[in-house]
Amino acid sequence: MSDAEWLDEREMAAWHGFLQASNRVGHHLEQQLKEDSGLSHPQYEILVRLGDAPDGEIRMTELAKSLITSKSGLTYQVGQLEKRGLVRRRSCPTDVRGVFAVLTDEGRRVLGDAAPGHVAAVREVLIDVLDERELELLAEGLGRVARRLSGEEDGADRDESRK
Amino acid sequence: MSDAEWLDEREMAAWHGFLQASNRVGHHLEQQLKEDSGLSHPQYEILVRLGDAPDGEIRMTELAKSLITSKSGLTYQVGQLEKRGLVRRRSCPTDVRGVFAVLTDEGRRVLGDAAPGHVAAVREVLIDVLDERELELLAEGLGRVARRLSGEEDGADRDESRK
DNA sequence: TACGGGTTGTTCAAATTCGAATCATCGACT
DNA sequence: AGTCGATGATTCGAATTTGAACAACCCGTA
Numbered sequence: 001m002s003d004a005e006w007l008d009e010r011e012m013a014a015w016h017g018f019l020q021a022s023n024r025v026g027h028h029l030e031q032q033l034k035e036d037s038g039l040s041h042p043q044y045e046i047l048v049r050l051g052d053a054p055d056g057e058i059r060m061t062e063l064a065k066s067l068i069t070s071k072s073g074l075t076y077q078v079g080q081l082e083k084r085g086l087v088r089r090r091s092c093p094t095d096v097r098g099v100f101a102v103l104t105d106e107g108r109r110v111l112g113d114a115a116p117g118h119v120a121a122v123r124e125v126l127i128d129v130l131d132e133r134e135l136e137l138l139a140e141g142l143g144r145v146a147r148r149l150s151g152e153e154d155g156a157d158r159d160e161s162r163k
Numbered sequence: 164m165s166d167a168e169w170l171d172e173r174e175m176a177a178w179h180g181f182l183q184a185s186n187r188v189g190h191h192l193e194q195q196l197k198e199d200s201g202l203s204h205p206q207y208e209i210l211v212r213l214g215d216a217p218d219g220e221i222r223m224t225e226l227a228k229s230l231i232t233s234k235s236g237l238t239y240q241v242g243q244l245e246k247r248g249l250v251r252r253r254s255c256p257t258d259v260r261g262v263f264a265v266l267t268d269e270g271r272r273v274l275g276d277a278a279p280g281h282v283a284a285v286r287e288v289l290i291d292v293l294d295e296r297e298l299e300l301l302a303e304g305l306g307r308v309a310r311r312l313s314g315e316e317d318g319a320d321r322d323e324s325r326k
Numbered sequence: 327t328a329c330g331g332g333t334t335g336t337t338c339a340a341a342t343t344c345g346a347a348t349c350a351t352c353g354a355c356t
Numbered sequence: 357a358g359t360c361g362a363t364g365a366t367t368c369g370a371a372t373t374t375g376a377a378c379a380a381c382c383c384g385t386a
Contacts, residue, residue: 005279011290013302018289020309022185023231028312040342061364068186070344075366077342097351097364116168126181126308127174134304139176141297145289146183149191203372223335236373238336243372260334260381 025125032121037114042069042077044118047086047103047111056103057090063101086110188288195284200277205232205240207281210249210266210274219266220253226264249273 007015030041045067050056064074078101081087086107092098130138170178193204208230213219227237241264244250249270255261
């Protein structure tokens with residue numbers, strides 16, 4: 001790992017690009033979603049997970065872990081979605097404490113309506129701006145970065161660099 | 164550009180990786196900063212910009228544009244920093260409406276204290292996880308992505324549906 | 327000089343986020 | 357069964373973000 005204490009030209013460019021892209025892309029998509037579907041990005045993500053899940057239902061905690069929000073944040077957002085009738089709560093039969101978030105028909109419909117536009121936006125601002133090579137390495141590299149931080153130590157690769 | 168309407172395997176991986184990495188990295192660094200320096204990431208970024216600027220001062224609006232926050236958000240954060248004595252406000256001599264945010268000596272000191280740890284964290288979670296090639300393409304690709312969204316139309320190329 | 331459109335920064339209310347505290351329950355172990 | 361530590365989800369308050377509304381001001385132009 002290069003020189004401690006500072007970043008060289010290229011490292012700086014990568015970091016800056018990453019930071020800027022994160023913010024701008026996030027912002028842009030937030031707008032796009034809210035404008036086109038009246039959904040916030042967190043809400044959209046919740047619907048997507050539920051849409052992919054078998055029976056369209058997932059336990060709250062599991063949902064919170066797959067997303068980035070805190071548990072309380074999820075409680076809030078699911079509450080919002082419930083108000084709009086896009087999601088329903090169902091208590092878990094085998095564990096009284098447990099709660100499933102369930103995608104309603106209406107929720108599935110709204111998700112279906114929102115998805116194409118969102119995907120198009122993602123393509124427009126990110127995917128189509130990158131070439132094959134970049135896309136490939138982005139997926140690989142950032143995937144690794146994300147995995148590192150989620151498991152915190154999934155031992156994926158024994159890279160000794162202790163910290 | 165592949166098939167409209169959806170993302171193929173690799174595109175999906177790139178998008179997902181990007182999204183996850185953005186969130187996780189952002190979160191992680193937020194924690195690191197707050198823990199080590201008592202600064203939020205937005206606050207740290209304000210200090211950095213001011214630190215790089217000549218005389219350590221920048222006009223509010225310009226600062227808001229370089230960051231991602233709204234004008235009111237900046238007003239709030241600068242207010243917070245002012246409370247801690249890290250930043251001072253100075254009204255612009257040539258424009259009564261104008262306000263400069265100025266880095267104080269204390270602010271410069273705090274920034275100096277915070278920077279090494281933050282850089283180390285950035286290196287740990289992002290830079291050192293990527294290899295040379297990835298770093299190169301990340302800088303280039305994401306730089307392009309960010310530039311696209313900031314200028315909104317830097318004349319790169321006419322953006323018809325046909326990217 | 328006076329006009330009018332655009333700028334500058336702040337204030338305000340509403341929405342969202344987080345973390346700590348809370349409450350009830352689960353599960354393993356004695 | 358009975359106890360104890362961990363877990364699931366919510367509630368609460370504090371901090372933050374945003375957009376709209378606002379007040380004051382700049383400047384080019386007639």
